[in-house]
Amino acid sequence: MxxxxxxxxxxxxxxxxxxxxxxxxxxxxxxxxxxxxxxxxxxxxxxxxxxxxxxxxxxxxxxxxxxxxxxxxxxxxxxxxxxxxxxxxxxxxxxxxxxxxxxxxxxxxxxxxxxxxxxxxxxxxxxxxxxxxxxxxxxxxxxxxxxxxxxxxxxxxxxxxxxxxxxxLTSNTFEASLNEIDNKRIHTLYVFLMENFSSEIFLKDVAQLVNLSPNAFCRFFKKHTRKPFSRFLNELRIAHACKLLPDKNLSIAYICYQCGYQNLTNFNKFFRLIMDCNPSTYRNRFK
The missing domain is CATH 2.60.120.10 (Jelly Rolls)
Structure with a gap:
């Protein structure tokens, strides 16, 4: 970073x-x-x-x-x-x-x-x-x-x-980089993603925010955050899903769309990838 x-x-x-x-x-x-x-x-x-x-x-x-x-x-x-x-x-x-x-x-x-x-x-x-x-x-x-x-x-x-x-909180391999050159770009990206993760986000639009081509942006993002852009965005969305799932009044389909996913298949796929269980199993922990 x-x-x-x-x-x-x-x-x-x-x-x-x-x-x-x-x-x-x-x-x-x-x-x-x-x-x-x-x-x-x-x-x-x-x-x-x-x-x-x-x-x-x-x-x-x-x-x-x-x-x-x-x-x-x-x-x-x-x-x-x-x-x-x-x-x-x-x-x-x-x-x-x-x-x-x-x-x-x-x-x-x-x-x-x-x-x-x-x-x-x-x-x-x-x-x-x-x-x-x-x-x-x-x-x-x-x-x-x-x-x-x-x-x-x-x-x-x-x-x-x-x-x-x-x-x-961090992985055991994380090492902070204290170079401030790219701070403005990273901060701009973080704030944009935290405020817009519930909407459909296109790689070309995010890259344009920091004046980079999509390929250059992917290299830049992974270099400075230690993870691919898609992984970061999915972690942000699944974290929000974990906050909503204990509320039994919200359907899993509703939560899926509130977190920026366009279909349940992708939502379930990335939820299992990040949380090592499906959304229903996670919800049942709060009975």
Whole structure:
């Protein structure tokens, strides 16, 4: 990927920086920075791209990303309508690697923290009781300062380094590229696809967005995202299908067309390819 470096402003060079987000829409560009970032989505939903991971996000999601991991959060189109009263609310906790590594000089703790930092290079999505415990402490940490904030963070760190209740976001082969030359093109493509995946999308039209021929575009996209354009688009569409399928009031045919597929055959084919099961089987998990 070719993301944009964004320097996170941490007042007075604090080791732990907490930002509360409350705005009509999440609109940061595809970016990376040199801090670890823990994000709790308090109220919002849409599409999230972290490294080579493409997924939907919703209220309650809790994600931790290591330094220099490209990411973008983009609300679904309904958030961009002028008449909506929807809000994007989140709490973000930033902390530098140097702060973690300065906490202790004993070998077992240093090894534990090094392993933790290695894991979060891929991004983690916390689940289960771990997610609940961390959200409770995030609600506390945003209203504290000084030693109280540090004490709560250390408690959170203890939970995060001692849990197995998470899923990795990126593939184990993903490596971020920090060259910014193609950032504008990649960002333009991501935003277009996240806002238009439910419509029929033609390769020549997407290529034209970034002033490339279809063949040149395919090479460009695969080089910078580590996956073919068709795979990326299908992952985006199937992620949206997974969000809709638990609603038993929506037929599978309806969901198929809402996700941009023109027939059930293709929908079922790509759903099985990406989720390793068919849509009906996936839906039955939510009985």
């Amino acid at each position: 070719k993301p944009q470096f964004i320097g996170v402003s941490t007042p007075q060079q604090k080791n732990i920086y907490v930002k509360t987000v409350d705005k009509p829409v999440l609109n940061s560009p595809l970016h990376f920075h040199d801090l670890c970032e823990l994000v709790w989505i308090e109220e919002s939903y849409g599409k999230r791209i972290v490294g080579d991971s493409v997924a939907d996000f919703k209220s309650g999601d809790l994600v931790l990303m290591g330094p220099n991991l490209p990411h973008i959060w983009h609300n679904d189109p309904v958030f961009h309508q002028s008449a909506t009263d929807l809000r994007a609310k989140a709490v973000v906790v930033y902390f530098p690697v140097s702060f973690l590594m300065s906490l202790s000089d004993d070998d077992p703790t240093t090894l534990l923290l090094q392993n933790f930092l290695h894991q979060i290079k891929r991004g983690l999505k916390f689940q289960g009781n771990t997610r609940e415990l961390l959200i409770d402490q995030i609600q506390q940490i945003r209203s504290t300062t000084g030693l109280k904030r540090t004490a709560i963070f250390l408690s959170m760190l203890n939970i995060m380094t001692d849990t197995c209740e998470y899923e990795f």
